[in-house]
Amino acid sequence: MSQTLRQHAEQQFAEELEELKKADNRERPENWVLSPWAVAEYLMGGTLANGFQVSAKYIGNRRLMETAIATLATDRALLLFGVPGTAKSWVSEHLAAAVSGDSTLLIQGTAGTSEEQLRYGWNYAELLAKGPSKAALVPSPLMRAMEQGKTARVEELTRIPADVQDTLITILSEKSLPVPELGSETQAVRGFNVIATANNRDKGINELSSALKRRFNTVILPVPASEDEEVSIVSKRVAELGRALQLPGEPPALKEVRRVVQIFRELRNGQTEDGKTKLKTSSATLSTAEAISVINSGMALAGHFGDGVLRAGDIAASLVGAIVKDPVQDAVVWREYQETVMKERSDWKDLYRACREQN
CATH class of the missing domain: 1.20.920 (Histone Acetyltransferase; Chain A)
Structure with missing residues (x-):
């Protein structure tokens, strides 16, 4: 048994993901580990043709999950919105695990989140020694997701200051991240997308600008119906x-x-x-x-x-x-x-x- 207190979703449910891959003969978007149908099966649970039982990760309206998955297959980012405790982070993690096989490209939003944490930072020892270079660049999880064609996660988007939030606009609309210090840019590889979460109960909420809202398709996760x-x-x-x-x-x-x-x-x-x-x-x-x-x-x-x-x-x-x-x-x-x-x-x-x- 693993000594890790909490495994990432792709580790904890590795057997289920592997069985779904074997059974999945449907079309997959480029760089997706599973097809949209198989991602939905992973989230909602069910019995595969070979009798293997997939556990339910989300208990609720299947159409909501299908809408979220379909969004990730388009050029729109996904915003999971709802009151605290409605499994937004849980769904975000499992979506990233099933779509990209990697749920760890995560930015945790706080009042102190800086623009560098969303874009990139620098190894200052390398920077001082040799000046701006690719070797001195420290990519953010978002930048790595763009380079690898994977899903990045931004938790508690509305906790991030509004001017920092707007860093996402160019990334989501142009699918590129300029690096002016190097006179270059990182262009997103197919398969890249962003899942953000937000709730409406936190004190100190920073409303999303209308420009940023337009880059997201919002799926509202409700409290359990019964x-x-x-x-x-x-x-x-x-x-x-x-x-x-x-x-x-x-x-x-x-x-x-x-x-x-x-x-x-x-x-x-x-x-x-x-x-x-x-x-x-x-x-x-x-x-x-x-x-x-x-x-x-x-x-x-x-x-x-x-x-x-x-x-x-x-x-x-x-x-x-x-x-x-x-x-x-x-x-x-x-x-x-x-x-x-x-x-x-x-x-x-x-x-x-x-x-x-x-x-």
């Missing part, structure tokens, strides 16, 4: 992370996963699932990713400090940290939910008592 869908996503990811982290103890009971998902959905939507009770909403995002984290933390507690069986007390400790981000406003929301919803559910008495103890 409770069953979200439970399925959480259960799958918890099992995968449990194996990767080698957490002791048993896999969580479906009942416990469903309770966490229901709490998150109700506080997120401002009403109980049956629509009968209106609720105050928390300032926390309460995303699917947060629900996965709550269950994993509970499993760690149960495995290391209990008998290995996930119980209400293990979940309660993590629920408070996920829901109460504002110690005043969210504490009121959480107490009200316990008294008006949890207390009234006969099969939630254990969780209600455990949460009260945490308070």
Whole structure:
């Protein structure tokens, strides 16, 4: 077993990608590892003609994934947009792995991301010794993707300052990156494209210019449509992370996963699932990713400090940290939910008592 805490998608699912290559007899865009059909099969999962089972990486609307894949086969870049926790980065990584066989050409957007990080930098020792030269140039992941005909990823595009964002305009429209210091340019090889992600909840968002927006086709990733869908996503990811982290103890009971998902959905939507009770909403995002984290933390507690069986007390400790981000406003929301919803559910008495103890 690999000692790597988290493998890249193309490493973790190497067997699936290899089986898809063998079964894939459809037309592939130049420099793509798989055809668009096979990329969709990799993302959505299914059974191949030889009986090999491909696991689902994305549980949701297949047409959304087909639209994203089709975009990458054109000259338009792809922008995955949505609220936090809707699997934008997850989908971006798996798309790059299936299209290019390489998900590592990544630029992480922050308020401090500079133009050089998007374009190229310099080896200053080489630069001072010999002046500007190809040897002194340090290509960015974006520049390497252009040279190799691969997919580059830009995470949290709207966190990057607006003037730096606009560095992408020439790259996406002209498919070239000028290097004026050398009097040359890097022209993109066929197969090159960009997947960017952005969410609309972060503080300090830098709106994309209209010129940059036109270079992207936007695919909005929604929160899971139903409770069953979200439970399925959480259960799958918890099992995968449990194996990767080698957490002791048993896999969580479906009942416990469903309770966490229901709490998150109700506080997120401002009403109980049956629509009968209106609720105050928390300032926390309460995303699917947060629900996965709550269950994993509970499993760690149960495995290391209990008998290995996930119980209400293990979940309660993590629920408070996920829901109460504002110690005043969210504490009121959480107490009200316990008294008006949890207390009234006969099969939630254990969780209600455990949460009260945490308070």
